[in-house]
Amino acid sequence: MARCPECNAKIVVPPDLERWDRVFCEACGIELEVVDVNPLELEAVYDFEDDDNALDELEEDEEDLEWDDEAEEDEEEEEEEW
Numbered sequence: 001m002a003r004c005p006e007c008n009a010k011i012v013v014p015p016d017l018e019r020w021d022r023v024f025c026e027a028c029g030i031e032l033e034v035v036d037v038n039p040l041e042l043e044a045v046y047d048f049e050d051d052d053n054a055l056d057e058l059e060e061d062e063e064d065l066e067w068d069d070e071a072e073e074d075e076e077e078e079e080e081e082w
Helices: 052-081
Strands: 022-024 031-036 041-044
Touching: none
Parallel strands: none
Antiparallel strands: 022 031, 031 041
16 A cells, blocks of 8 residues: 555555556546655656657757857857957
């Protein structure tokens, strides 16, 4: 028997549970991963793969940052020319 770290509900776990196995909390609907077996430690799993737009947004943010760096370099070069 374990408790969900998110909602504190009781979770029945199989006796042959191993590290990195995943279990499901029926009460709150979250997937949990076994981080340690002795003592039993569960941690919520957040799969960002489900959100296809998240990676695209991160890439766009990275491109914006690169663009900002290039703009600063151009400004510095213009100041040096004066």
